[in-house]
Amino acid sequence: MFDQRIAALEYVRQNKEQSLKLLETFLSIPSISTEPANQPDMQRAAYWVAAQLSGLGMQNVEIFPTARHPVVYAEWLGAHPRTAGAGGAPTVLIYGHYDVQPADPLDRWQTGPFEPTVRGESLYARGASDMKGQVVAVMKAVEAIVKSGDLPVNLKWLIEGEEEIGSPSLEAFIAEHKNLLACDFALNPDAGMIGPEDPTITYALRGLAYFELRVFGPASDLHSGIYGGVVHNPANALAELIAGMHDAEGRVTLPGFYDKVRPLSKEERAELARLPTDEKHFLEQTGAPALYGEAGFTPAERAGARPTLDVNGMLSGFTGAGSKTVIPAWAMAKISMRLVPDQDPADVAKQFYAYLEARASKDIRWEVTEMHGGTPSISDRNNAGVRAMAATLESVWGKQPYFRREGGSIPVVAQMQRVLGIESVVAGFGLPNDNVHAPNERLHLPTWYMGIEAFIHFFINLGS
Amino acid sequence: MFDQRIAALEYVRQNKEQSLKLLETFLSIPSISTEPANQPDMQRAAYWVAAQLSGLGMQNVEIFPTARHPVVYAEWLGAHPRTAGAGGAPTVLIYGHYDVQPADPLDRWQTGPFEPTVRGESLYARGASDMKGQVVAVMKAVEAIVKSGDLPVNLKWLIEGEEEIGSPSLEAFIAEHKNLLACDFALNPDAGMIGPEDPTITYALRGLAYFELRVFGPASDLHSGIYGGVVHNPANALAELIAGMHDAEGRVTLPGFYDKVRPLSKEERAELARLPTDEKHFLEQTGAPALYGEAGFTPAERAGARPTLDVNGMLSGFTGAGSKTVIPAWAMAKISMRLVPDQDPADVAKQFYAYLEARASKDIRWEVTEMHGGTPSISDRNNAGVRAMAATLESVWGKQPYFRREGGSIPVVAQMQRVLGIESVVAGFGLPNDNVHAPNERLHLPTWYMGIEAFIHFFINLGS
Numbered sequence: 001m002f003d004q005r006i007a008a009l010e011y012v013r014q015n016k017e018q019s020l021k022l023l024e025t026f027l028s029i030p031s032i033s034t035e036p037a038n039q040p041d042m043q044r045a046a047y048w049v050a051a052q053l054s055g056l057g058m059q060n061v062e063i064f065p066t067a068r069h070p071v072v073y074a075e076w077l078g079a080h081p082r083t084a085g086a087g088g089a090p091t092v093l094i095y096g097h098y099d100v101q102p103a104d105p106l107d108r109w110q111t112g113p114f115e116p117t118v119r120g121e122s123l124y125a126r127g128a129s130d131m132k133g134q135v136v137a138v139m140k141a142v143e144a145i146v147k148s149g150d151l152p153v154n155l156k157w158l159i160e161g162e163e164e165i166g167s168p169s170l171e172a173f174i175a176e177h178k179n180l181l182a183c184d185f186a187l188n189p190d191a192g193m194i195g196p197e198d199p200t201i202t203y204a205l206r207g208l209a210y211f212e213l214r215v216f217g218p219a220s221d222l223h224s225g226i227y228g229g230v231v232h233n234p235a236n237a238l239a240e241l242i243a244g245m246h247d248a249e250g251r252v253t254l255p256g257f258y259d260k261v262r263p264l265s266k267e268e269r270a271e272l273a274r275l276p277t278d279e280k281h282f283l284e285q286t287g288a289p290a291l292y293g294e295a296g297f298t299p300a301e302r303a304g305a306r307p308t309l310d311v312n313g314m315l316s317g318f319t320g321a322g323s324k325t326v327i328p329a330w331a332m333a334k335i336s337m338r339l340v341p342d343q344d345p346a347d348v349a350k351q352f353y354a355y356l357e358a359r360a361s362k363d364i365r366w367e368v369t370e371m372h373g374g375t376p377s378i379s380d381r382n383n384a385g386v387r388a389m390a391a392t393l394e395s396v397w398g399k400q401p402y403f404r405r406e407g408g409s410i411p412v413v414a415q416m417q418r419v420l421g422i423e424s425v426v427a428g429f430g431l432p433n434d435n436v437h438a439p440n441e442r443l444h445l446p447t448w449y450m451g452i453e454a455f456i457h458f459f460i461n462l463g464s
Numbered sequence: 465m466f467d468q469r470i471a472a473l474e475y476v477r478q479n480k481e482q483s484l485k486l487l488e489t490f491l492s493i494p495s496i497s498t499e500p501a502n503q504p505d506m507q508r509a510a511y512w513v514a515a516q517l518s519g520l521g522m523q524n525v526e527i528f529p530t531a532r533h534p535v536v537y538a539e540w541l542g543a544h545p546r547t548a549g550a551g552g553a554p555t556v557l558i559y560g561h562y563d564v565q566p567a568d569p570l571d572r573w574q575t576g577p578f579e580p581t582v583r584g585e586s587l588y589a590r591g592a593s594d595m596k597g598q599v600v601a602v603m604k605a606v607e608a609i610v611k612s613g614d615l616p617v618n619l620k621w622l623i624e625g626e627e628e629i630g631s632p633s634l635e636a637f638i639a640e641h642k643n644l645l646a647c648d649f650a651l652n653p654d655a656g657m658i659g660p661e662d663p664t665i666t667y668a669l670r671g672l673a674y675f676e677l678r679v680f681g682p683a684s685d686l687h688s689g690i691y692g693g694v695v696h697n698p699a700n701a702l703a704e705l706i707a708g709m710h711d712a713e714g715r716v717t718l719p720g721f722y723d724k725v726r727p728l729s730k731e732e733r734a735e736l737a738r739l740p741t742d743e744k745h746f747l748e749q750t751g752a753p754a755l756y757g758e759a760g761f762t763p764a765e766r767a768g769a770r771p772t773l774d775v776n777g778m779l780s781g782f783t784g785a786g787s788k789t790v791i792p793a794w795a796m797a798k799i800s801m802r803l804v805p806d807q808d809p810a811d812v813a814k815q816f817y818a819y820l821e822a823r824a825s826k827d828i829r830w831e832v833t834e835m836h837g838g839t840p841s842i843s844d845r846n847n848a849g850v851r852a853m854a855a856t857l858e859s860v861w862g863k864q865p866y867f868r869r870e871g872g873s874i875p876v877v878a879q880m881q882r883v884l885g886i887e888s889v890v891a892g893f894g895l896p897n898d899n900v901h902a903p904n905e906r907l908h909l910p911t912w913y914m915g916i917e918a919f920i921h922f923f924i925n926l927g928s
Binding site for chain 1: 829
């Protein structure tokens with residue numbers, strides 16, 4: 001194995017330019033899962049993934065249709081899978097997603113979101129970090145190993161197209177294909193590192209509940225002079241409802257919101273306190289004038305281990321240049337909650353309705369659309385995959401990895417726990433300032449190349 | 465004079481179709497004063513007005529440029545103006561504006577806002593009621609009188625192009641042209657009737673203070689999973705600021721906001737209570753599920769005689785279809801206050817800043833743009849013009865007019881009081897359900913034709 005490891009590492013070092021070019025072709029496909037207009041691009045991205053996996057020598061490459069966007073599956077099982085009780089090579093299920101977030105506001109991008117561009121040490125494009133770059137890193141690691149000999153582990157690939165809309169089709173897909181997806185554990189590189197010098201394994205993920213709230217008042221826009229003072233302005237009413245969703249301590253006021261939140265243990269708080277993500281870190285990363293959040297918790301705890309509520313978008317009335325003296329007929333806000341174990345998105349939806357029923361006044365009407373949800377998760381840190389990844393990261397970066405709770409949501413981790421009974425190794429090579437979900441998303445290329453090498457070590461370590 | 469009155473009335477009755485066609489040509493000009501893109505249309509509308517006034521035999525027709533949009537002036541002084549202490553014909557200054565509000569949301573219009581269309585008894589177009597229809601009604605009345613003999617009064621015309629953006633250039637223009645504009649009183653048809661059977665004279669108008677408030681948080685949009693819980697979301701922060709601008713009793717909380725509000729006298733409250741604008745009226749006109757407003761006042765008092773605060777527009781983050789899990793970098797609201805005597809827009813701006821300084825937290829930044837303001841006014845109901853108009857309305861509708869306080873703002877009324885020392889007769893023929901400032905603005909044509917006849921009576925009565 002030693003020769004293969006050396007050869008594989010040498011191969012990726014010789015082929016950096018080709019790796020970058022391959023990623024750029026993937027990034028040029030605007031596979032925005034939430035936009036109906038990008039439906040053909042979603043198909044194109046799925047075919048692109050299938051073509052790459054075929055090119056790596058994977059077998060049974062198949063594109064499974066779902067209600068929305070297809071799942072790409074592939075496998076290579078030539079390394080003598082483990083049987084019950086016996087030794088042999090493990091089977092790793094590689095999870096990824098080929099869809100990306102919308103790119104607006106477009107005018108804030110320095111270069112087109114789907115025109116990948118290298119500036120300085122980074123590659124700029126929507127999906128560069130989240131997570132086409134991570135998917136291509138695994139592909140390139142596998143390619144390097146295959147070019148240098150046989151794969152020492154069995155691989156299965158599950159690359160979906162709905163992660164950025166909450167993976168609505170995935171749980172049913174997993175349940176229907178339990179045997180196909182049977183494995184020892186999953187590798188999920190959809191969460192990144194704390195910093196370029198800080199190798200990181202994510203052991204807990206927040207869930208999500210996402211709603212669109214519309215408030216209706218008068219039948220039509222009204223003249224604010226003639227009618228100001230007799231109707232409840234829907235924009236004001238919406239603002240009042242949103243303001244009431246937090247108390248003065250930054251706590252969410254939805255009834256029962258914290259009931260199922262698992263308290264942080266002393267040990268976990270001590271471990272989170274060791275993370276380099278202190279107040280200064282978050283101030284630098286966000287550029288906010290000051291931090292904010294739930295009283296009684298540190299920033300790292302608030303961002304990873306406590307539930308939150310945020311407005312993601314808001315629209316009402318006249319928003320053009322200049323002034324228009326109107327009472328708008330309606331107002332809209334997109335509102336989402338990040339959830340932690342053991343909150344459940346369905347419970348939170350009920351709490352959201354209960355809040356609105358209790359707080360909305362009778363002089364307006366409201367409507368809620370449930371957009372998507374995801375269950376939070378927390379993983380066993382002692383499974384073989386996590387141990388192999390920890391050893392790998394230590395050998396590549398020369399220091400023990402951080403274990404952290406991640407604020408983002410990867411619903412598939414909880415789904416795989418629940419349906420397949422497997423843990424995930426959640427470790428990718430994005431960085432906190434990659435501007436994911438924001439304009440000028442980017443990928444730090446030196447870290448990305450180290451990530452490809454880390455995946456090579458990981459697979460070869462697993463097979464040793 | 466009797467013969468001239470009969471002849472003039474007969475003339476307008478014979479020429480209804482031509483009157484409508486003329487109005488339609490005016491309405492087809494998209495003279496939106498707040499939109500830079502409509503600058504050429506503003507010029508075109510000013511020329512259109514000048515051409516009509518020339519056609520009526522007016523003299524010294526002139527287009528005065530201002531910092532934004534030109535003022536059209538014209539006069540006819542052949543009826544022997546009054547001199548100090550002596551008799552003679554009065555000089556009436558006719559005020560109007562040729563600009564209109566923006567037309568969005570465009571998709572809510574049944575027919576194009578600048579494609580005037582008759583449906584049922586109404587003419588639909590932006591500006592039909594506010595106030596191109598009113599300006600053309602005066603023009604048609606003057607035309608009918610001129611066609612039937614000599615004008616019995618002296619006329620001056622001041623038709624501006626900035627009313628819908630708060631008349632920012634007008635006060636300076638009036639101050640610079642005091643002699644040119646010298647007159648006995650002004651006729652201002654920019655406020656309408658309570659109902660088609662309810663002739664109305666408006667004796668008080670609310671003022672306006674209009675602001676754009678922007679709240680800034682993180683340097684760029686952030687992933688709501690990674691950063692939710694550590695920064696103050698600007699959309700949530702804006703909602704909290706807006707919510708705090710009213711207390712539980714519907715009162716505005718800006719510090720000192722009510723200090724200069726002139727209390728309603730017993731007599732005035734009794735008179736306002738006689739208006740047919742009761743709760744049922746406002747529910748029908750607005751289509752709101754229930755009314756809302758400051759505790760302790762009737763709907764008619766709240767809409768006309770009490771100050772208010774409304775959000776006119778609101779924008780933040782992702783507002784497209786679907787979901788995007790983002791903490792927006794900024795949030796914006798357009799917020800305006802309707803003012804009553806003796807509030808002052810400059811004071812209110814200071815109160816707005818004071819509120820924000822006291823309430824905005826240090827974890828966000830905010831910026832305010834002052835859009836425009838207008839001083840509220842209250843008029844002497846015993847001047848000659850008001851008495852002539854009251855007699856006119858009674859003769860045309862067969863009932864005494866209502867005297868009401870109007871919720872809308874016409875800054876020029878206060879400006880003329882202050883600079884020229886004259887009162888205005890504020891009486892036009894729009895109706896409350898004309899959808900002014902809203903989609904499907906319309907003009908009730910039977911009322912409009914009666915309005916033209918009323919103006920004929922008014923001018924002939926004044927000269928008798």
